Amino acid sequence: MTSYPTAEDYILAVQQPEQAFDRPDLARSEFVAHPLLGVPMPASGTTAVVFKAIVDGRPQALRFFTREDASTRQRYNQLNSWFTERGLRGDVAPCAWVDDAIRVGGRRWPMVQMEWIEGSTLDHHVADLVEADDRRALATLAQRWRDLVRRAQSARFAHGDLQHGNVLVQDDGRLRLVDFDSAWIAPFAGGPPPSEVGHRNYQPANRVWGPWMDTFPGLVIYLSLLALARDPRQWERFNDGENLLFRHDDYAPPHRTPAWGQVAQLHDPVVDQLAERLRACCTPGWTATGDLESLLGAPVPWWLQTPSAVRAPQPSPVPRPSPGPRSIPGPKPVPPRRPSPVPRAESAPPPIPQPAQPPVMPGDWMQQWTATASRPVPPEPTAAPKRARRGYAAGTVGLAVLAFMVVALAVTSALQSARVPSADRGGIVVLSGMGAVALVVIVRELWKRRS
Missing domain, CATH: 1.10.510 (Transferase(Phosphotransferase); domain 1)
Structure with a gap:
């Protein structure tokens, strides 16, 4: 596989365009330099580097490849024709393949020349x-x-x-x-x-x-x-x-x-x-x-x-x-x-x-x-609904206990006043308290559904 130039190789070459390019308009081009470094600095990608240059008074993007398998002349020519035929030139950067565009390391390498898009x-x-x-x-x-x-x-x-x-x-x-x-x-x-x-x-x-x-x-x-x-x-x-x-x-x-x-x-x-x-x-x-x-x-x-x-x-x-x-x-x-x-x-x-x-x-x-698709695991309920359910359950239990105690005390006092035998009091008290608990639960549920 051919070893393509690196980004650094291209940076050195474009600093002397009159030597790097044979085409007259490219040989006269001015490459935009980095404001601090003072040399042309490209935007680098995985397969190429892109420089901004002024060619015949127009800003252009010059794209040089760093990998052999990046693209070909036929591919870019077909793409450019397709953009024109299908009315896409306003949505893309029009491009043109240039064979043997730049001399680096004693060899000539291809380039893609594109319209420079300000943005x-x-x-x-x-x-x-x-x-x-x-x-x-x-x-x-x-x-x-x-x-x-x-x-x-x-x-x-x-x-x-x-x-x-x-x-x-x-x-x-x-x-x-x-x-x-x-x-x-x-x-x-x-x-x-x-x-x-x-x-x-x-x-x-x-x-x-x-x-x-x-x-x-x-x-x-x-x-x-x-x-x-x-x-x-x-x-x-x-x-x-x-x-x-x-x-x-x-x-x-x-x-x-x-x-x-x-x-x-x-x-x-x-x-x-x-x-x-x-x-x-x-x-x-x-x-x-x-x-x-x-x-x-x-x-x-x-x-x-x-x-x-x-x-x-x-x-x-x-x-x-x-x-x-x-x-x-x-x-x-x-x-x-x-x-x-x-x-x-x-x-x-x-x-x-x-x-x-x-x-x-x-x-x-x-x-x-x-x-x-397989049915995903449903997400866990959020913390707020969990806390709300726990709070509702705790409130119901508290009211039920309170109702049981109040009814039990009231029934016990009434049974004592009526002089009911002690052996019979326990069952009556328990049944009365359970009834009160059931009533509290039913009322709470009805209230919850209505709200």
Whole structure:
């Protein structure tokens, strides 16, 4: 296997662009230097490094590979053509493969040249909104994210590594995707999958490379953004720089980690049902067979429904974007007998903007859930109900004892006044006291049911 240059090798090379590049526009390029170190510093990933350079007066992202198996010219050319044909250029960073672009270590190496997108990565943008306690903006961001995933999946494009670092938020709020080494499009079907399998904090255990591999991370990010819109304080506790809210360990049953507990404490019907769907997707053996919109419109298995979701009056389904032409062929999904769609929150700031209705995509999610899911152990009752039951029982016992003593003393005094023989008094006293106890229990139970 060919040993590709390291990030340090590329840093040294681009400091002298006139020697590193033969193409005139690249030889004249100016690489943006680090404000403190004074040298070009790239953003590093697992397979490549990215520099910002001014090429012919335009900011560009120049991506150099550090691994041989990262990608190929044919792959990037097909991706760029697909973005143009399917109208995705506004949602991604357009890219072009350049053979023999840079000279490092006596050899020439390829490069991917992309439009430089001014903006923040998703996690940095979320951190700014959390610091400002801008819940409305977080809710809007969640809706824009859902819209982006819907457009990409409708165009039969799967990114393959949806995570905070590969999503850029522009100043106008538009979301753009970068880094396509793990991507899938229809021309790639049947070919070998890339070696990259995506960020572990956003991927299920048995992800299958294909058109629906973005459904799980799409749901993880959507749920995380909505939960943060309800309570931004979760960010400080659960974000560690490698996630939004959830981590890889949270996806393992029985889903009783602190992150799940915090989400449940929001008591928001929309967030609750999204959490139920994510738990269903974490079932061992589950794989995505449809897009995110199909998943959000599918019924939640009854054994994963929270009590609040089951009792929610007249739930309304998750709104979908307006109907458009069906772009993905497939069998017509079987309508559920008793859908349990995600209801709207009746009173939870801020209101969440709803998208336009998308095309219905194929995929019978319930078939996989019912075939592979095992009923999880129900969560332990919270401490507050336990204390309430113990307090009620203790109060009943105390009243019963008090009633027994009062009645026993009263009956004993009456029997003595009536000069009833001592041998007969004990039985009468006990029977009278037990009657009083029974009366107290009955009255307490009737009072409890009425209240």
